[in-house]
Amino acid sequence: MNQEHDAGPGRSGVSRRNFLGGGLVAAAVTPLLTGQAEAKAAAAPTVDGVAQVTVRAAVNGSPVTVRVDPRATLLDTLRERLDLKGTKKGCDRGQCGACTVHVDGRRVLSCLTLAATTTGREVTTIEGLADGDRLHPMQQAFVEHDGLQCGFCTPGQIMSAVAMVDDEGGADSDDEIRERMSGNICRCSAYPRIVDAIRDAQQVMR
Amino acid sequence: MPRSQVGRDTDRVDGRLKVTGAAEYSGDYRAADLAHAHLVTSTIARGTITSIDPAAALASPGVLRVYAAPESRLALYEVTGQAAGFTENYLPLKSDVVRFHGQAVAMVVAETPEQARDAAALVTVTYDAQPPRTSIADEPHVPAGPTISGAPSSLEILAPGVGSIDAALAASDVVVEAEFHQNVQHHVGMEPHAILAVWDGDQVTIHAGAQIPGPYALAMAQRLGILPQSVRLITRYVGGGFGARVVLWSDTPLAAAAARELGRPVRLVLTREQMFTLTGHRSHLTQTVRLGASRQGVLNAVSHRSVAERPTTIAFTMTPAHSTSDALYRTPNLHVDAQVAVLDIPGSRAMRGPNEAPGAFALETAMDELAVATGVDPVTLRLRNQATAHPATGLPWSSKHLDECYRLGAERFGWAGRSATPRTRVDGQWLYGTGMATAIYPAHRRAGVVARVRLLDDDTAVVSTATSDLGTGSATMVAISGADALGIPVQRVTPEIGDTLLPPGAPAVGSSGTHATVPMVVDAARNVIAELKRLAVTADRSPWHGAAVEDLRYERGILHGLGHSLTFGRLLTTIGSPGIYKESAPGGQPVPGYVHHSFGAHFCEVRVNRFTGETRVTRFTTVADVGRVINAKAARSQLVGGVIFGIGHALLEENHLELDTGRLASSTLADYLVPVNADVPDIDVVMLDRPDPVLTGPLGDGSEDVGTGSLGARGLGEIGTVGSAAAIGNAVYNATGIRVRDVPITLDKLIDHL
Ligand code: FES
Numbered sequence: 001m002n003q004e005h006d007a008g009p010g011r012s013g014v015s016r017r018n019f020l021g022g023g024l025v026a027a028a029v030t031p032l033l034t035g036q037a038e039a040k041a042a043a044a045p046t047v048d049g050v051a052q053v054t055v056r057a058a059v060n061g062s063p064v065t066v067r068v069d070p071r072a073t074l075l076d077t078l079r080e081r082l083d084l085k086g087t088k089k090g091c092d093r094g095q096c097g098a099c100t101v102h103v104d105g106r107r108v109l110s111c112l113t114l115a116a117t118t119t120g121r122e123v124t125t126i127e128g129l130a131d132g133d134r135l136h137p138m139q140q141a142f143v144e145h146d147g148l149q150c151g152f153c154t155p156g157q158i159m160s161a162v163a164m165v166d167d168e169g170g171a172d173s174d175d176e177i178r179e180r181m182s183g184n185i186c187r188c189s190a191y192p193r194i195v196d197a198i199r200d201a202q203q204v205m206r
Numbered sequence: 207m208p209r210s211q212v213g214r215d216t217d218r219v220d221g222r223l224k225v226t227g228a229a230e231y232s233g234d235y236r237a238a239d240l241a242h243a244h245l246v247t248s249t250i251a252r253g254t255i256t257s258i259d260p261a262a263a264l265a266s267p268g269v270l271r272v273y274a275a276p277e278s279r280l281a282l283y284e285v286t287g288q289a290a291g292f293t294e295n296y297l298p299l300k301s302d303v304v305r306f307h308g309q310a311v312a313m314v315v316a317e318t319p320e321q322a323r324d325a326a327a328l329v330t331v332t333y334d335a336q337p338p339r340t341s342i343a344d345e346p347h348v349p350a351g352p353t354i355s356g357a358p359s360s361l362e363i364l365a366p367g368v369g370s371i372d373a374a375l376a377a378s379d380v381v382v383e384a385e386f387h388q389n390v391q392h393h394v395g396m397e398p399h400a401i402l403a404v405w406d407g408d409q410v411t412i413h414a415g416a417q418i419p420g421p422y423a424l425a426m427a428q429r430l431g432i433l434p435q436s437v438r439l440i441t442r443y444v445g446g447g448f449g450a451r452v453v454l455w456s457d458t459p460l461a462a463a464a465a466r467e468l469g470r471p472v473r474l475v476l477t478r479e480q481m482f483t484l485t486g487h488r489s490h491l492t493q494t495v496r497l498g499a500s501r502q503g504v505l506n507a508v509s510h511r512s513v514a515e516r517p518t519t520i521a522f523t524m525t526p527a528h529s530t531s532d533a534l535y536r537t538p539n540l541h542v543d544a545q546v547a548v549l550d551i552p553g554s555r556a557m558r559g560p561n562e563a564p565g566a567f568a569l570e571t572a573m574d575e576l577a578v579a580t581g582v583d584p585v586t587l588r589l590r591n592q593a594t595a596h597p598a599t600g601l602p603w604s605s606k607h608l609d610e611c612y613r614l615g616a617e618r619f620g621w622a623g624r625s626a627t628p629r630t631r632v633d634g635q636w637l638y639g640t641g642m643a644t645a646i647y648p649a650h651r652r653a654g655v656v657a658r659v660r661l662l663d664d665d666t667a668v669v670s671t672a673t674s675d676l677g678t679g680s681a682t683m684v685a686i687s688g689a690d691a692l693g694i695p696v697q698r699v700t701p702e703i704g705d706t707l708l709p710p711g712a713p714a715v716g717s718s719g720t721h722a723t724v725p726m727v728v729d730a731a732r733n734v735i736a737e738l739k740r741l742a743v744t745a746d747r748s749p750w751h752g753a754a755v756e757d758l759r760y761e762r763g764i765l766h767g768l769g770h771s772l773t774f775g776r777l778l779t780t781i782g783s784p785g786i787y788k789e790s791a792p793g794g795q796p797v798p799g800y801v802h803h804s805f806g807a808h809f810c811e812v813r814v815n816r817f818t819g820e821t822r823v824t825r826f827t828t829v830a831d832v833g834r835v836i837n838a839k840a841a842r843s844q845l846v847g848g849v850i851f852g853i854g855h856a857l858l859e860e861n862h863l864e865l866d867t868g869r870l871a872s873s874t875l876a877d878y879l880v881p882v883n884a885d886v887p888d889i890d891v892v893m894l895d896r897p898d899p900v901l902t903g904p905l906g907d908g909s910e911d912v913g914t915g916s917l918g919a920r921g922l923g924e925i926g927t928v929g930s931a932a933a934i935g936n937a938v939y940n941a942t943g944i945r946v947r948d949v950p951i952t953l954d955k956l957i958d959h960l
């Protein structure tokens with residue numbers, strides 16, 4: 001995929017739309033639908049008659065090679081194939097933010113990201129944020145400020161917040177934090193404490 | 207010496223696990239040879255299934271089973287007796303009858319979740335549809351039946367010589383009458399329901415989010431036709447409850463029955479869309495409140511009637527006047543009445559402040575209208591009508607500091623400078639206004655709760671009880687209460703919850719978890735300390751061998767007496783014991799003769815855009831009288847979260863029931879709106895921290911070895927939600943002069959009148 005041509009909010013260039021539009025090169029190499037016999041002969045193996053795509057990405061700093069159905073989302077691949085279950089599925093359609101991860105340092109919704117688009121990219125999940133036992137400042141701030149209750153939205157909130165500060169330069173006011181964190185729903189409504197946590201962690205991170 | 211953490215800010219014991227993604231929710235568990243299920247749901251609201259064609263799904267890759275209604279392979283049974291009210295009244299997938307739009311009609315099981323989902327889309331169903339009953343206005347109204355606490359849902363108390371409530375109203379100087387409507391609301395816990403069922407012989411282990419683990423497992427056993435002890439339910443991390451995880455829905459029995467039939471573990475995860483029809487909602491309802499008062503605003507008559515839906519499969523009995531209009535204000539004439547209309551709509555369930563949130567919206571809006579009609583300040587009006595005895599029963603409260611909530615809240619918020627005249631504060635395109643309302647929520651103490659305390663030879667303790675932590679902080683509460691009772695630091699206490707192998711725990715419902723749990727933890731600690739002393743005087747290698755227990759004193763984890771002092775860990779090591787444990791007696795009811803409620807006062811400021819009608823909440827202060835506070839940090843979060851539910855109630859949340867089809871119109875988070883960060887200002891919450899001297903038993907006088915500092919608590923999961931929507935609506939009135947009685951207050955309801 002040609003990253004230069006990606007623009008707008010989905011700057012990482014790994015949205016489903018970009019894959020379907022710009023990703024046809026990959027589809028041409030590994031036909032999406034092919035018969036069982038052909039598949040055996042073809043370079044790309046098939047599962048259930050669907051040619052699999054080989055994804056080579058760095059996940060939380062380690063090289064990962066995984067063959068996936070071209071339709072598999074990054075979210076399902078992380079959770080079901082790579083056993084990284086810290087990333088949560090709250091809606092599976094880009095409406096809640098629970099599945100937020102980083103691709104090349106940018107926050108993306110992994111439920112709207114095809115795994116196949118992440119080859120050559122760095123994927124970071126909540127499991128990759130802490131430095132061994134040392135929590136990332138954002139994680140630490142969420143604990144200290146009680147920026148969570150049930151915790152289900154929390155991995156997404158934290159990944160979103162970290163990229164908001166690191167990749168997007170942070171927020172200059174509480175209102176800006178609120179605005180820029182509004183893609184992450186928290187039904188427990190820890191919102192005010194999430195704002196406190198981000199305000200604090202941002203100081204440490206900057 | 208450790209100081210007690212009770213009432214201070216304590217980080218959640220599971221905070222680290224939650225911020226690192228290591229906390230495992232039901233859908234995160236795996237099992238060898240796991241198969242994956244996906245449901246197909248009905249597209250009519252009432253009728254029968256005439257055919258289900260599974261052929262395409264069966265031919266689809268990886269598919270192991272297509273179960274289709276009426277399905278004979280799944281063994282599911284009626285739930286009877288007490289547990290019957292704890293689940294739906296039909297056997298999922300067992301008959302061809304469709305009872306609501308979005309009911310499970312087929313289930314595909316496949317090797318992978320994707321295969322199951324894809325194949326489910328290939329199942330075709332044909333129906334013989336009948337017109338659904340969908341209108342609470344048009345369907346016959348019947349009495350709602352007893353309230354959740356067993357009180358009658360209709361009640362009339364008249365002053366001597368008064369013939370009827372209508373007569374009492376007619377005789378009042380000032381009368382306010384208002385009708386309120388709200389649509390269906392949904393719990394929307396962020397974790398969609400997920401179930402993993404693993405059989406081992408005739409034993410099944412279920413991973414599922416459940417607010418009341420014990421009864422949930424009991425109903426499950428009956429559904430599966432097995433003994434209660436054959437079901438183990440693990441519900442350690444739960445992604446929000448709010449009422450949707452109280453009863454046994456169709457999802458868990460279907461997953462477990464499929465796993466049994468297939469001979470493999472099965473995982474079923476509901477989609478967000480399915481959550482809207484398969485896991486309950488708050489009923490839509492209409493309420494009419496009539497208040498009669500003197501010109502000074504002193505109430506002479508209160509009447510509160512409601513009509514709500516009653517789904518056919520399982521229903522939460524909606525009695526919105528219960529614990530609101532029948533409890534809040536002193537009045538010589540009181541009339542409450544709750545009716546329902548049977549509809550073909552998905553099952554309903556209690557949702558945060560189930561009766562009280564809608565009830566208080568109606569009553570507290572009407573009180574604001576009375577304040578306007580009489581010219582009495584809203585705070586003054588409420589203080590003037592404060593009840594000192596419970597209006598419906600005449601009983602005193604165990605603890606009530608509502609007047610202090612009003613006064614402190616008014617002071618913190620700066621209520622005094624308020625203009626009662628609408629539309630007096632304009633700033634550019636924004637109209638500003640302020641409003642207030644009262645919060646009230648009953649405190650029920652559930653019987654039968656048991657806690658167990660283990661003392662270990664490494665000077666740590668384990669406190670166990672099968673309650674559930676939905677994000678409430680109950681695991682941390684258990685640790686703090688245990689630490690206070692044993693006089694040791696919280697870090698040395700491991701709480702164990704969320705597993706039916708543990709002693710029966712408190713239901714995580716009705717704001718009752720905390721006050722049902724703490725006395726049992728204290729009692730178990732008391733018993734284990736007695737056991738420790740008994741061991742100290744009987745064990746051979748103990749320095750106190752042969753002494754009398756009266757010679758020993760336990761203090762802060764250490765036994766003292768006769769010139770010796772040993773920590774309990776040291777003593778256990780010395781006598782060669784790895785640990786000892788004791789359970790509490792099963793918890794009972796509080797002493798009779800009192801009513802128990804928590805109280806609060808909300809104050810808020812909104813701004814409404816003059817041109818678009820958009821409403822933003824700009825300031826919010828809540829003062830809550832919730833008894834003893836165990837963990838100020840988590841308690842504040844609970845109250846703040848409750849208030850934000852009120853913001854959703856007032857401004858955002860509704861699902862329309864389509865009258866023709868019986869379909870709930872919204873089924874995603876893009877069309878059912880819940881508050882997001884930008885909708886929420888900072889929320890100022892204060893807790894009075896006044897221990898309730900009755901609800902959890904005598905408070906303790908410091909004379910015992912066991913610490914009693916956590917007694918006197920009341921739960922607080924719901925009180926923030928009650929009344930907060932009314933405070934916002936009242937502020938909108940103050941800003942605009944427009945009274946909206948049909949929530950949510952969306953801009954279309956304002957824009958034509960601005
Ligand atoms: S799961 Fe991806 S946005 Fe909700």
Ligand code: FES
Pocket residue numbers: 147148149150151152153154185186187188189190396445446677
């Ligand atoms: S902490 Fe529960 S949804 Fe955010």
